[in-house]
Amino acid sequence: MNINFDGKVAVVTGGAMGIGEATVRKLAELGASVALLDSNFEAGTKTAQSVVNTGGKCICFACDVSDSKQVESAIAGVVTHFGGIDVLVSNAGIQAYGDVVSTSEELWDKVLGINLKGCFLVSKFAVPAMMKRKGGAIVVVGSVQSMSAIGGSAAYVTAKHGLLGLTRAMALDYAKNGIRVNCVCPGTVDTPMLHWAAGLDPNPQKVLDICARMHPVGRIAKASEIADAIAYLASDWASFITGSALLVDGGMLVPAGGMGFQDGGTGAATR
Numbered sequence: 001m002n003i004n005f006d007g008k009v010a011v012v013t014g015g016a017m018g019i020g021e022a023t024v025r026k027l028a029e030l031g032a033s034v035a036l037l038d039s040n041f042e043a044g045t046k047t048a049q050s051v052v053n054t055g056g057k058c059i060c061f062a063c064d065v066s067d068s069k070q071v072e073s074a075i076a077g078v079v080t081h082f083g084g085i086d087v088l089v090s091n092a093g094i095q096a097y098g099d100v101v102s103t104s105e106e107l108w109d110k111v112l113g114i115n116l117k118g119c120f121l122v123s124k125f126a127v128p129a130m131m132k133r134k135g136g137a138i139v140v141v142g143s144v145q146s147m148s149a150i151g152g153s154a155a156y157v158t159a160k161h162g163l164l165g166l167t168r169a170m171a172l173d174y175a176k177n178g179i180r181v182n183c184v185c186p187g188t189v190d191t192p193m194l195h196w197a198a199g200l201d202p203n204p205q206k207v208l209d210i211c212a213r214m215h216p217v218g219r220i221a222k223a224s225e226i227a228d229a230i231a232y233l234a235s236d237w238a239s240f241i242t243g244s245a246l247l248v249d250g251g252m253l254v255p256a257g258g259m260g261f262q263d264g265g266t267g268a269a270t271r
């Protein structure tokens with residue numbers, strides 16, 4: 001059996017760039033008709049057009065995933081255009097920094113609204129369409145921060161932890177409907193989001209070098225490597241996998257005490 005999505009319809013949120021774009025390209029390459037939902041309609045349309053130019057089936061819908069009316073209308077548009085939904089990749093997200101004292105209520109609501117409520121909303125409207133097809137697969141894009149925390153990132157960490165709970169809740173609720181729900185948890189990935197975050201430092205390259213060293217494999221991920229894992233979980237190859245979280249982190253969460261601790265030569269001598 002090869003992984004293929006011939007005859008399947010996939011929805012990818014935040015598909016204009018980064019991990020979402022790589023996922024759109026991967027699923028289209030594997031035969032899916034792909035609907036890309038993104039708040040950046042211009043970038044999304046460019047991505048969709050370039051997929052179509054290489055022989056794929058792809059359409060972009062303008063959609064802010066934190067707005068229920070926009071999500072309802074975009075999902076209805078996908079069903080009208082492609083006839084149904086088999087796969088949902090809930091990927092759209094933003095990064096934000098701050099502890100609970102320095103995070104404004106507005107920023108908290110924005111991060112939770114896009115990163116967590118956005119997944120609730122797209123699932124809420126896509127699941128009934130999947131039920132009509134008698135099954136499907138949802139892949140939620142979490143983070144290593146779904147299982148661990150970095151300092152000064154309270155809203156983001158909370159949203160990413162929440163996505164793991166939502167993954168498990170939906171996996172239980174819809175197993176009887178043949179809908180599998182899993183969460184991919186990436187380490188650091190080379191995307192516009194990472195370059196934005198690195199750009200907050202006067203020396204962005206230093207930040208990128210530190211990120212690479214945080215992963216035992218010695219580098220950050222390409223977006224296509226996360227897309228591969230998403231495609232796998234969305235495919236029939238993962239037919240007995242539901243409610244799970246797949247770390248795609250180059251070993252980032254393995255070393256006790258972090259890589260700095262390992263680099264320090266702290267082996268048995270300091271234990």
Ligand SMILES: NC(=O)c1ccc[n+]([C@@H]2O[C@H](COP(=O)([O-])OP(=O)(O)OC[C@H]3O[C@@H](n4cnc5c(N)ncnc54)[C@H](O)[C@@H]3O)[C@@H](O)[C@H]2O)c1
Nearest residue numbers: 014016017018019039040064065092093188189191192193
């Ligand atoms: N890049 C990383 O290192 C990394 C690591 C772990 C997890 N993630 C997660 O992966 C996902 C994708 O991240 P990325 O690095 O590709 O980000 P990115 O910023 O490069 O791309 C995000 C995409 O989401 C879209 N988007 C943003 N807000 C939206 C909204 N309200 N509605 C619809 N679309 C919206 C953007 O327009 C963009 O196309 C996010 O959920 C992020 O938290 C990223």
